[in-house]
Amino acid sequence: MENLIIKATQYTPAIDFNLETNIxxxxxxxxxxxxxxxxxxxxxxxxxxxxxxxDEEILINLDLEYLNSSSLKAYFDMFDMLEEANxxxxxxxxxxxxxEDNDISxxxxxxxxxxxxxxxxxxxxxx
Amino acid sequence: MNISKIRTIMAEEGIVxxxxxxxxxxxxxxxxxxxxxxxxxxxxxSKVIRNMCLISIEQLQNxxxxxxxxxxxxxxxxxxxxxxxxxxxxxxNKYYVNSSNEIIYDDIxxxxxxxxFINSMNKDxxxxxxxxxxxxxxDLHDRGAGVGFIEMAKRSSEKIEYDFEHxxxxxxxxxxxxx
Numbered sequence: 001m002e003n004l005i006i007k008a009t010q011y012t013p014a015i016d017f018n019l020e021t022n023i024x025x026x027x028x029x030x031x032x033x034x035x036x037x038x039x040x041x042x043x044x045x046x047x048x049x050x051x052x053x054x055d056e057e058i059l060i061n062l063d064l065e066y067l068n069s070s071s072l073k074a075y076f077d078m079f080d081m082l083e084e085a086n087x088x089x090x091x092x093x094x095x096x097x098x099x100e101d102n103d104i105s106x107x108x109x110x111x112x113x114x115x116x117x118x119x120x121x122x123x124x125x126x127x
Numbered sequence: 128m129n130i131s132k133i134r135t136i137m138a139e140e141g142i143v144x145x146x147x148x149x150x151x152x153x154x155x156x157x158x159x160x161x162x163x164x165x166x167x168x169x170x171x172x173s174k175v176i177r178n179m180c181l182i183s184i185e186q187l188q189n190x191x192x193x194x195x196x197x198x199x200x201x202x203x204x205x206x207x208x209x210x211x212x213x214x215x216x217x218x219x220n221k222y223y224v225n226s227s228n229e230i231i232y233d234d235i236x237x238x239x240x241x242x243x244f245i246n247s248m249n250k251d252x253x254x255x256x257x258x259x260x261x262x263x264x265x266d267l268h269d270r271g272a273g274v275g276f277i278e279m280a281k282r283s284s285e286k287i288e289y290d291f292e293h294x295x296x297x298x299x300x301x302x303x304x305x306x
Contacts, residue, residue: 010156031184033152033191034203035271066177068184073272076261101173104181104282111258 001052004045012038013064017045022053025061031068039074046078050085058090063097063126067108079116086119094121141215143222149198151206155187162213166222178282178306179213179222185275186226186302187211192271193300194228221284222306230300235291238300245276246286253281279304 001019008014013028024046032038060082067075079094086092096112098105109123137145144162146154159180166176187209191197194207209228216223230238248256257277260266266273279302280287288303 010160011152031155031188033155033188033205037203066180066184068181068188069274069278070188070271072257072278073261073264073267073274102177103174104177107254111254115258115262 001048004042006042015042017049019049022056023059023061024049025063027061027063029066030064030071030074031066032071035068035070035074039071039078043074043078043081046081050081050090053090055091058092060092060094061097062094064105065099065102067105072108075112076115079112079119083116083119092120094119095124096121097124097126099126140212141217142212143215144213145211147210148208149206150187150190150194150209150211152191152204155184155191158187158211159183171222175222175306179224182224182279182282182304182306183211183213185279186224186304188271189275189302190226190228193230193234195231195297196229216305219305223303224306225301225303227299227301229297230291232298234300235298238289242276242287242289242302245280248280250281253277257281282306 004017006015008028011031017024096109113121190209191205191207197205197207212225283304285305292299
């Protein structure tokens, strides 16, 4: 298995999944037209990664601006998968990062916390 | 072609950005950046700009996915004819996002039901409804979660305005969302 690095485009975020540090970061905008197709290899990578990882602390940084509605669904499903892995004993921490004035992103983060009570999600305001 | 007519209409209607033609993902990104820059130059509030962008994304991607004459020859990258207008309603002193595309006749009832139901909800109910839809995935299809109208309503300061125009056996769907 290799690190997953995908460059950002105007409407898709930068992906930086690092096997050595166990830090998975997604940064940028997410409003592709074919969202599920775009996220398929990313979700697949995480699935494979979760099979291989053991006691390590996993940190997932999500810094997303402009999520379209289908991207919301993609992240909802990703959180579902992460919650399941957590209940199987993985140590996952998620940082939901947003700009101070981005109340939409803050609200989205709050909703994820509410919906995924067994996940460790922290809201982080960008400094 | 009287181009000054277009300029006059745009000024009168407070239009800051408009496009009519084949809408693609690349063009969506370009239009959004352009409209965003224009609003930023005017010194508009960042929250207004963000809502404008999110509503425009949902409307344009709806045009791309549901326009009757979409070109799907390039796999999952659609190109569809439609119209987008972003402007300021001078009476309300609010920005609006307005779009139009031809739809298939059978979609009229489905769209009407969906928007009327969404329009009956307040913000808290919309927030809950969206999360329920994301969980149940009942309106899921290969290009989206079927929750675009909910997102628009959440980002809007008023109810979603829409209508269907019948011209020569064709049906055009118009949608207008105020920020």
